[in-house]
Amino acid sequence: MEVTFQQVVRQYGKTEALSGLTLNLDGDKIIGILGRNGAGKSTALQIAAGHLKPSGGKVSIFGENPFNSLFASANTLLVHEGMSFPPALRLNAILGEMERAYPSFDKKLARSLLEHFGIPDNAFHIQLSKGMKNTFNMVAGIAARTPLTMFDEPLNGMDAGVRSDLLQVLLKDYIARPRMILLSGHQLEGMEDLFEEVVILHQGRLLHHGNADEFKEGFARISGPASEVRRAASKVQVLELHETLPGMAEAIIMVQPGTTLFMNEGSGLKSTSVSLGDAYVAMTRKKGGIDRVYADATDSR
Amino acid sequence: MSTLTQPTAGNAVINQFMRNLFGRSGILGSLLALQVIGIALSFFGGNGFGTSDGQISINVVDYSANPVIGLTLLWALISPLYLSGRDSLQTDLTFPGSRTIRHTGNVLYLSALVLAGSLVATLAHMASVLFTVISDRPLIMPEGGTAHYASLFAVLTGYCLLLAALSYFAGTLFSVSRIAAFALFALVMILLRVTALNELLAAIIRFAGEGPASMILLICLLISAFLFLAAMAAGSRQEVRA
Amino acid sequence: MPINPESGTPIYLQIADWIEDGILTGLFQEDEKVFSQYQLAEQYRINPATAAKGLSMLADQGILYKKRGLGMFVSPDARKIIFTRRWNGVLQEKVRDAITEARLLGLTEVELITMIREEMGGEK
Incomplete structure (x- = not known):
């Protein structure tokens, strides 16, 4: 097991970022860490990287407590907004430093990518714009090829074209050298099809962990005349139901994987799939939200 | 699972050292800059002072390397x-790395x-003696010769x-931030004023000439080692909150 | 084939459909190698596991077969299997439609069957 969290708690003063997170990840997979802002994604990743010390519980990365473990930190890299590099080094020298620190670092790949994205390698890291900084960080993270590489909200502030290219490179490099890659975010645009597994955090706890395709299949969006939507929704778990136009409604419902939704022909109902982003957002919606899912599930029994 | 790296602590400490040397060249750079300024101040004898009690007036122009020594001490206080x-x-x-490795590299x-x-x-x-010659002033050699300089080096270190x-x-x-470190630097500069600090240092240098320099060095080394170890202990759980 | 994540069909089914289309149109011949999960993943920018799921689904149905270490190949019966399944699927759907329509019009089962018999007889 590469990554193990056992009842991990982390407090910042009085607020609790993680309140008993238990999570086990293994295998060379691309795993999505999803959750709303404040769900505990960044804290969990920073704990896994050894940057933060948990207030309670146990964490193990490659069999070691990551806090102050040279072994764990040499095999782990966290790419995040606060990632910083020695201030006196130009980007090219930073790549050299990374190469010395991480034996698997591919400087040639990193240099070619910087050139492709038009980032001058004689610039200083602090001179870069937010989008360029994140691009550089992600390039460094991909090229490092650490057995566990974590990207916390990596695509923020990037152009659509750059995002798309970076994800393509990430996938290609992952296929060429499989390793465990964690990608966190609350906006997923473009990332969601890369996930083999998804982990959904909510209020500092694990809400769901499983295969990404199966997770997506567990949801459907039905739309049509409000009365028909309500009737169909009464038989299943409903995460969200709202009127779109007068008399029309849309609902996100949970379906048993492997079953087809039975719908009367001519009722005007339409069923479409739900994107991963919409699914987890519906699952973690504050009002009603997961509490109502639970209530609906137990009521229908 | 992809192949795991087995790092060695020694390598990590060396990397930390090198990262400081090249990646934080501002630390070395500021030392060099301050010493150059100090030497310039020595050369121009800008540290003279005069006093008068009404009957006798004394004017002393100090061509010693006190500014260099003062600024070096100031650097030692601020850059860490x-x-x-x-x-x-x-x-x-x-x-x-780990926090211990980081501190070890930094201390080295x-x-x-x-x-x-x-x-x-x-x-x-040593060279400041020459400045006196250049500016055509009476040359007063410090007592003790080479031993004087050896003592100075030991005490200063x-x-x-x-x-x-x-x-x-x-x-x-x-865990001060970068800005706080610079602010403190500016504050110390203003409070002490380089010239005032200079007078203070004359005492150290005189002491260096007379006292048992090796004892001072030893005591300083012991206290420093204790402080560094205390810093490692205090910093073993250090973290940066986002 | 563009992958459409918004359509009601899971991506691995879209992959499977696309390969089936390729077999029907002759893009992939009998005993010929099809794309690997990694080629598919890169091409459609999806996780290789998702692509593998599409391929193994086809293998389960006997449309593809695995050669150890070499990849997935089109089985000799592939066209027949796809044809039969799709044909059945389409027909079944039409029958279901007919039943729904008959119910709406209030036709009984016997009346509907009679109608089908007449239609089939008429075609002879």
């Missing part, structure tokens, strides 16, 4: 704040720079290391 601060920790977290780096800085200051002090250790400990304890 930067090295031990929050921004540096954040950067070091990007690279493999500071010690090396203190040694080099003290050496330069001592050499400047000791005090610099002590100040650096104190500052590193404080910086680790309070």
Whole structure:
């Protein structure tokens, strides 16, 4: 097991970022860490990287407590907004430093990518714009090829074209050298099809962990005349139901994987799939939200 | 699972040292800059002072290397704040290591720079004698000859290391930010004023000529080692909150 | 084939459909190698596991077969299997439609069957 969290708690003063997170990840997979802002994604990743010390519980990365473990930190890299590099080094020298620190670092790949994205390698890291900084960080993270590489909200502030290219490179490099890659975010645009597994955090706890395709299949969006939507929704778990136009409604419902939704022909109902982003957002919606899912599930029994 | 790297602590410490040397060249750079300024001040004899009690008036123009020594001490007090601060920790977290490894690399780096800085200051002090000759003033050689300079070097190294250790400990304890370190630097500059500090240092140098320099060095080394170890202990759970 | 994540069909089914289309149109011949999960993943920018799921689904149905270490190949019966399944699927759907329509009009089962018999007889 590469990554193990056992009842991990982390407090910042009085607020609790993680309140008993238990999570086990293994295998060379691309795993999505999803959750709303404040769900505990960044804290969990920073704990896994050894940057933060948990207030309670146990964490193990490659069999070691990551806090102050040279072994764990040499095999782990966290790419995040606060990632910083020695201030006196130009980007090219930073790549050299990374190469010395991480034996698997591919400087040639990193240099070619910087050139492709038009980032001058004689610039200083602090001179870069937010989008360029994140691009550089992600390039460094991909090229490092650490057995566990974590990207916390990596695509923020990037152009659509750059995002798309970076994800393509990430996938290609992952296929060429499989390793465990964690990608966190609350906006997923473009990332969601890369996930083999998804982990959904909510209020500092694990809400769901499983295969990404199966997770997506567990949801459907039905739309049509409000009365028909309500009737169909009464038989299943409903995460969200709202009127779109007068008399029309849309609902996100949970379906048993492997079953087809039975719908009367001519009722005007339409069923479409739900994107991963919409699914987890519906699952973690504050009002009603997961509490109502639970209530609906137990009521229908 | 992809192949795991088995790093060695020694390598990680060396990397930390090198990262400080090249990646934080501002620390070495500021030492060099301050010493150059100090030498310039010595050369122009800008540290003279005059006093008069109404009957007798004395004018002393000091051509010693006191400014260099003063600025070196000042550097030893300030730059470890930067090295031990929050921004540096954040950067070091990007690279493999542990808090102990990081502190070890930093302490070695500071010690090396203190040694080099003290050496330069001592050499400047030796050279300052020449400034007197150049500006055509009566030459007064310090008593003790070579031993005087050896003592100065030892004492200066000791005090610099002590100040650096104190500052590193404080910086680790309070995890000051880069901006705070610079603000403190500016504050100390204003409070002490280089010239005022200069007078203070004359005492140290006189002491260096007379006292048992090796004892001072030893005591300074012991206290510094204790402070550095205290910093490592205090910093073993250091973290940067986002 | 563009992958459409918004359509009601899971991506691995879209992959499977696309390969089936390729077999029907002759893009992939009998005993010929099809794309690997990694080629598919890169091409459609999806996780290789998702692509593998599409391929193994086809293998389960006997449309593809695995050669150890070499990859997935089109089985000799592939066209027949796809044809039969799709044909059945389409027909079944039409029958279901007919039943729904008959119910709406209030036709009984016997009346509907009679109608089908007449239609089939008429075609003879």
